[in-house]
Amino acid sequence: MPTLATLARRALVAPVALAAFASSAAAQDAAPAVVTKITADLGFVQTSGNTQVTTMNVGEKLTQERGRLTLQQGFAFVYGTQRDSVITNNIRAGLRGDYKIDNVFAFFAGAAFDRNTFAGIERRFEEQMGIQARVLRAARDTINLEGGGSVTQQVGTDGIQENFPAARGAMSWRHSFTAAAYFLQTAEWIPNLKETEDWRVNTESSLVAPLSAKVGVKLSYVIRYDNLPQPGFQEMDRLFTTGIQITF
Numbered sequence: 720m721p722t723l724a725t726l727a728r729r730a731l732v733a734p735v736a737l738a739a740f741a742s743s744a745a746a747q748d749a750a751p752a753v754v755t756k757i758t759a760d761l762g763f764v765q766t767s768g769n770t771q772v773t774t775m776n777v778g779e780k781l782t783q784e785r786g787r788l789t790l791q792q793g794f795a796f797v798y799g800t801q802r803d804s805v806i807t808n809n810i811r812a813g814l815r816g817d818y819k820i821d822n823v824f825a826f827f828a829g830a831a832f833d834r835n836t837f838a839g840i841e842r843r844f845e846e847q848m849g850i851q852a853r854v855l856r857a858a859r860d861t862i863n864l865e866g867g868g869s870v871t872q873q874v875g876t877d878g879i880q881e882n883f884p885a886a887r888g889a890m891s892w893r894h895s896f897t898a899a900a901y902f903l904q905t906a907e908w909i910p911n912l913k914e915t916e917d918w919r920v921n922t923e924s925s926l927v928a929p930l931s932a933k934v935g936v937k938l939s940y941v942i943r944y945d946n947l948p949q950p951g952f953q954e955m956d957r958l959f960t961t962g963i964q965i966t967f
Contacts, residue, residue, distance in 0.1 A: 751785050751786025753783065753784070753785050754783070754784040755781070755782070755783045755784075756781070756783075757779070757781050757782075757967040758964055758967070759777075759964070759965045759967075760777065760778035760779070760939075760962055760964050761776075761777060761965070762774075762775065762776040762777075762960050762962025762963070763962070770801075771801065772800070772806075773799065773800050774797075774798070774799035774807070775797070775799070776795070776798075776960045777794075777796045778793075778794065778795040778796070779793065780793040787818055787819040788816065788817070788818055788819075789816070789818075789819070789825075790814075790815070790817075791829075792813070793812065793813050794811070794813075795809075795810070795812075796811075797809040797958065807837060808834075808835075808837065809833075809835045809958070810832075810833065811831070812831070812833075813830065813831040813832070814829055814830055814831075815827060815829030823853055823854075824850060824852055825850070825851045825853075826848075826851075827847075827848065827849060827865070827867070829846075829847050830846045831845045832845075835956070837956075838945070838948065838949065838952055838953075839875050839877070839948065839949025839950070839951070839952040840873065840875060840876070841874045841875060841876050841878075842873075842874050843871065843872070843874070844871070844872045845869045845872075847867060847868070847887060848867050848868065848869075849865055849867015849868065849887060850865070850866055850867060851863055851864070851865045852864050859896075860892070860894050862891070862892045863890065863891045864889070865887070865888065865889040865890070865907075866887070866889075867886075868884065868887060869885045869909065870882075870883075870885070871883055875949045883911050883912065883914070883917075884913070885909050885910060885911050886909070886910050886912060887907060887908070888908045889906065889907035889908070890905070890906055890907075891903065891904070892905075897929075899927075899935065900927060900928050900935075901926075902924075902925070902926050902927075903923075903925045903927075904922075904923070905922065905923045906920070906921070906923075907920070908920050909921075914947065916946060916947050917946065917947040918946050918947075919943070920942070921941075921942070921943055922942045923939060923940070923941045923942075925937060925938065925939040925940075926939075927964055930963075933965060934966075935963070935964045935966075936962075936963065936964070937960075937961070937964040938961050939958075939961075940959050941957070941958040941960075942957055943955065
């Protein structure tokens with residue numbers, strides 16, 4: 720049976736292998752059109768006087784479509800201080816490739832990283848792969864479902880390292896009010912296959928309202944739930960952010 724290290728190495732090269740396979744297949748046909756989209760999220764709050772609090776959130780997402788292949792890269796950073804003390808410090812980043820099989824199904828593979836010391840996580844790497852199904856594609860609504868697995872390498876703030884395989888189920892629902900205004904709901908469930916009590920649920924609800932063709936206001940509410948948190952930490956983190964979204 721392959722070891723966790725072997726599975727991790729295989730998962731790490733999956734996005735590269737997916738891109739190589741898709742590029743080879745595309746080379747047999749006419750060169751596909753390349754469509755690139757970049758969005759940036761910016762938020763900042765600072766108070767002085769009786770309270771001295773500074774918070775900022777920065778996010779970036781790049782999506783590039785090349786025929787059947789879609790590449791996504793994302794980064795999010797939330798940082799806050801109260802006087803001279805850091806009160807929040809959260810980093811998330813990811814890279815993913817999707818290869819469309821037909822009009823409904825697509826294969827995906829990718830890798831993600833997150834760091835949240837205030838939840839006891841010094842660093843966590845996840846390599847994921849699976850199948851996505853577009854179960855609804857209407858004029859205003861799109862619903863996608865995903866199923867697959869992942870390999871996780873995690874180090875807590877206590878220095879203890881854990882490596883384990885996990886399953887993953889996810890969904891996303893986007894409802895468009897207009898061409899530029901929309902509501903997006905995402906959710907994922909990640910159960911540890913070695914420890915049945917260790918499972919996580921991540922959700923995000925976001926609303927974007929345009930100010931112009933390229934600029935909009937974004938409100939986002941994120942929930943991170945860990946059924947078996949690091950010792951001494953709570954099960955749930957909630958994060959509400961507001962700011963400006965810029966689309967290129």
